Amino acid sequence: MTTEDTRTYDVVVIGAGPVGENVADRTVAAGLSTVIVESELVGGECSYWACEPSKALLRPALLRAEASRVPGLDPAVAGPLDTAAVLAHRDRMSAHWSDEDQVEWLKSAGIELLRGHGRLAGPRRVSVTTPDGSTVLLHARHAVAVCTGSRAALPDDLAGLDALRPWTSREATAAKEAPRRLVVVGAGVVATEMATAWQSLGSEVTLVAREDALLSRMEPFAGELVAEQLQKAGVDLRYGTTIRHVERTDGPDSEIRILLSDGTELSDGTELLTDALLFATGRAPRTDDIGLDTVGLASGEWLTTDDTLTVTAVRDDWLYAVGDVNRRALFTHQGKYQARIAGAVIAARAQGTPLDTGRWGAHVAAADTAAVPHVVVTDPEVAAVGLTTVEAERTGRRVDVVDYELGNLAGAHQYVPGYRGTARVLIDPERRVVVGATFVGPGVAELLHSATVAITTEAPIDRLWHAVPPFPTISEVWLRILETYRG
Template structure:
C-alpha cells in the first residue's frame, strides 16, 4: 500500500552530487530549510564513476611513467603494475560504492535527504517516488535547484545486445579487459586509454578527428598520442565505427568494423563520445520546458525560460562548463543568490556578481591526467581565431628549464600563453608535460584577476621548479 504526504521547505534540490550538496550547504548556512532528493548514491557521478575512480586508476600509471625516466629509478619500476592493488585503491577512493559517509555529512550539515526519483510538478513543486513505493510532494517557498548532472551520450549504433562500456563501466570494472576499443579522443577516452593500457590491456583508440584532445592546443594531443603509442596503444585517427556486434552474450567478443573497412575484435567497447543532460524524466514539461534538453541559465544560475526567478539549473545540466570544480563554483553562486532573494537582501556583487564572474566564461581550468599531463585555462589559439580576437601567442619548451631536467632528464613538454596585446594581460594558457597540473592555478589567477604583465614580472618563481616557465614566457614575449 502506498501513501502520499506533502512537505514544505524553503529550498528543494534535485540531485545529491557535489553540485547539489554545495547548493544545499549554502542555503542551509543562510538559514533556509533545505531538502535534497537523490535516486542513486549520495555524492554523485564524480565520487563513484568519474573523478575519484578515474584518477585513482591513473595515478599509479603516471607515477610509474615519470619514475621510469629518472636515473636510478628506471630498473625499480620496470615491471608491471600491481593490478589488484591499483583496483583496491580505486575501490577505496570510490568508498566501495557505499554512500553512508556522504549521508552522515548531509545530517551534520542540517540538510534533509529524501531518496527517490524527483520530478517537477509545476512551479516550486516536486513529486518524489520513493523506493518503498510511496509518493512525497515537496513544496518550495523560494527555490528549486536542478542539479541532476549529465550522462554518457551513446551513438545510434548502440544496440541492446552490444553491452558497451560508458564512463561508468570503464571506471568501475573489476579487472582489466584483454582488449579494449575506445571510441572518442576527448578527455574520458584519452585518460581511460592511458589507465587501462598501463594495466596490461591492449588498447585501440578510434577517433573521428585527426588527433587526441581536439578542444585543446594541438601540441597537447600530439604529446599524449606519442606517449600512448610508445606504451603500445593503437591509435586510429580520421576513422569512425561503422558497425559493432557482440557475439555470445555479455561476455562474448565484440566485432567492430571501421569506416576504412578494417576490423577489430575486443573484449569491451568504450563509447566516450560526449555527454547528455539528465533531464529526460524530471518533469520539465510541467513548467513549459522540453524534457531531455540542456537548461539555459543566466549568470545567477536562474533558468531564463521560466518566469518568477525560482528555478535554478546548476552544474553540468546547464551546459556551461562540465567539470566538477565548475559545478561547485556555480553552486556557491546559486546558494548566495537563492539566499539573497529569499531574505530580500542585495546580492554581494563584489563577490558573486554576474558582471565579475569569469570562471564559467573566460577562465575554466582543466587538467587531463594523461602521460604527459595537460593543463589548460582560458582561450586556445583556435578559440581566439574563431572569436576574431587578436592575441599574441607565446611558446616555450619546458624541457629547457633546470627544474624540468630535475624532474626527468628527457623532459618533453610545451607551455603556451595567449596575451591580449592591447590590455597586456594573459587570456589563455596551456601546459603539456609531466607535473604541469600544479602550474594551472597560477594561470587561472592571472586570467581572472586580469593581472598586467608588468605585475607578473614581480611574481618570482622559485628555482629550480617548472614554475620558472612563467619567467621564460615573459622574457620570450619581451623579446
C-alpha cells in the first residue's frame, strides 16, 4: 500500500547532477524555496561515470607520454603503468560512488533533497515515487526545471545486444580491471579518450569507426594527430567499418565474437574476438519516463528551449530544460553555465523583473552558439572553441584562417622536446575579432580559456597585441598568430 502527500515549493528541479545543483543554488540564493529530486546519486553523471573518473584514468597516461619525451626522465617512465594504483585513484576521484559529501553540500546551501523518480504530472506539478514506494506530489509556484541529462545511446539494429552486456561510457569509466582485449565502437570524444586510457593500462584496443576519420566534428588535423599517436601506442584503427553481428562464443562471461563489414562482402580479417565491447556512438536524452506526455510533449525526445532555457512548446514560461537534455551543448561546464542563466531567469520572472536578453545579456545562454569550449583528453590534447572552418563554410560565414605550428615555439620545446602540434584561429575580417580557435598538442587545454575570453569579449585584434604572452610558454602562440595574420 502506498501513501501520498503534497508539498509546495517555489521551484522544483528534477535531477541532482551538477546542472540541477547549480539551478537550485541560484534559485535558493534568490530567496526561492527549492526542492531537488534525484533517483540515483547526487552529483550525477559527471561525478561518478564521466568527467571525474575518465580524467583520473587519462591523466597518468598523458603524463607518462609527456615524461617519456623529456631528457633525463624517459628511462624512468618506460615501464607499464601501475593499473591497480590508477584504478584506486579513479575510485577516490569518484568518491567511491558515494554521494555523502554532495548531500551535505545541498543541506549547507539550503536546498531540500527528495530521493525518488520524478515525473511531470501536469503544469507545475511533479509526482515523485520514493524508494519506499510512496508518492509525493510537488507543486511549483514558479518553475520546474528538467535537468535529467543524457545517457549513452546503443545501436538498435544489432540482435541480442543487451544479452551481451556491452560497455557504455559508464562501464568504461567504472571497470574494476583492464580487459585483455577491448573493442571500441565510435570515433568521437568518448571513443578516443577511452581507447587512450585502456591502451595505456594494458588492454589490446581495437577502435572500429563508421567514419573515415576520428573527431570528425573538429578541424581535420585534430583527428589526424590523435590517430597517429593512437596507432603509435598500439591501437588498431579500423575506418569505414560497421559491426554486422555480435555474439558470445560460449557462456555469459565468455569472449565476444564480432563480425565486421566495410560495406562489401565479409572477407578474411573481418572477425574480432574481444573480452569487452564499448559502444561510444552518441547520447540520447533521459526523458523517456518523466511524464512529458502530461504537458503535451513526446516522451524520449530532446527538449527544445529558447536562449533563456525555457521550453518553447509549453505555455506560460514555467518549464525549463537545462543541460544535456536540451541538446544545445552536451558538456558539463556548458550545462552549469546554462544553469546559472536559468536560475537567474527563474528568479527574475518570480520577482517580476524584466529580463536582460541582449546579445550577451544576463538572461541568455549566448555562449551555447558562439563560444562552447571543449577539450579531448588524448595524446595529444585537443582544445577548441567557437567556429571550425567546416562550420563557417556551412553557415556562409566569411573567416580568415590562420594556422601556426606549435612546434616552432621555444616554450613548446621547453614543455616537451620535439613538440608536435598545430593551432588554428578563425578571424572575422570585417569585425576583426576571433570567432574560433582549435589547438592540438601536449598541454593545450590551458590555452583554451584565453581563446574563449577573446571570443566572448569580442576583443579587437588590434587590442590583442597588447595582451603580452610570457616567454617561453606555449601561450606565445597568440603573438605568432597575430604576426602571421598581419603578414
